[in-house]
Amino acid sequence: MSGADAEAGSYVEAGEFRRDTNYITTRITADGRDGYPVETGRYRLVAARACPWANRTLIVRRLLGLEPVLSLGLCGPTHDKLSWTFDLDPGGVDPVLGIHRLRDAYLARFPDYPRGITVPALVEVRTGQVVTNDYAQMTLDFATEWTAHHRPGAPQLYPQPLRAEIDEINREVFRDINNGVYRCGFAGSQDAYDAAYARLFAALDRISERLRDRRYLVGDTITEADVRLFTTLVRFDAVYHGHFKCNRGKLTEMPVLWAYARDLFQTPGFGDTIDFGQIKEHYYMVHRDINPTGIVPAGPDLSNWLTPHHREQLGGRPFGEGTPPPPPRPAEQVPALS
Incomplete structure (x- = not known):
């Protein structure tokens, strides 16, 4: 490890x-x-x-x-x-x-x-x-x-009235999803892997059901809870599905979570921080105990992250009373998807 x-x-x-x-x-x-x-x-x-x-x-x-x-x-x-x-x-x-x-x-x-x-x-x-x-x-x-x-128009990511609910969701997401993919990937026995796998996908199913008729995890705006879930979902097909053996299905095969993840990815401040090349290089080259050859896979196709998600039909206001952030500084831009 x-x-x-x-x-x-x-x-x-x-x-x-x-x-x-x-x-x-x-x-x-x-x-x-x-x-x-x-x-x-x-x-x-x-x-x-x-x-x-x-x-x-x-x-x-x-x-x-x-x-x-x-x-x-x-x-x-x-x-x-x-x-x-x-x-x-x-x-x-x-x-x-x-x-x-x-x-x-x-x-x-x-x-x-x-x-x-x-x-x-x-x-x-x-x-x-x-x-x-x-x-x-x-x-x-x-x-x-x-x-x-904070910039003028900054969103309320941890609003006082919603903190208890955000904290509860964050605990579940960390335990069963953020850390759940690692429990699958670094399991040292078949029994431990099987238990971690079942726990991960049960949690993804619960979160999917929660998001079926609501655009965001808590309230009608983006909060800390969405940030924490997104960073695992955006890595799922590129890394966790294969590298960590989280392979019941790809994110692209989970309709609600896939649409939710694309909605966030296309929101300023989310997708413009993601460098899929660095993500794949890190996991596949550093974790030599899991991937001894260090070979970085060529896929998956990433252009589908920019396809319509239709989540806006659920309502919600991404930034609440605020506004989107301006484009990233030139020195902080990530490669565009092709």
């Missing part, structure tokens, strides 16, 4: 994949109660387009318009046993942090850091030290603690 991936520090027990969910829980807040107040230019978001957990932060940063206040460092899609690396930058060095490996930022704060080096991470630019890698809390804080820096 990859030692530096999002599953870093996780393990297999009695054949079952167990994710290490102990993260650096320091928070960047409006009042700075943990010693790290929200400030323009003070922090750098380090992410990787390949990683579903990091992809959440890229989407939320776009939707809320945090680009002017929170710079972005992107690691390449592959890494070595020590750390994610800045292979996409000239000389393999992040131009702001001046480091080749994300590991350097972790060790700058915790010299004996014992866990996996994961993305996303927020790094304090001045000290070069990691502040947090708690990806689940990170996007919630973007929505609630960084409000002074």
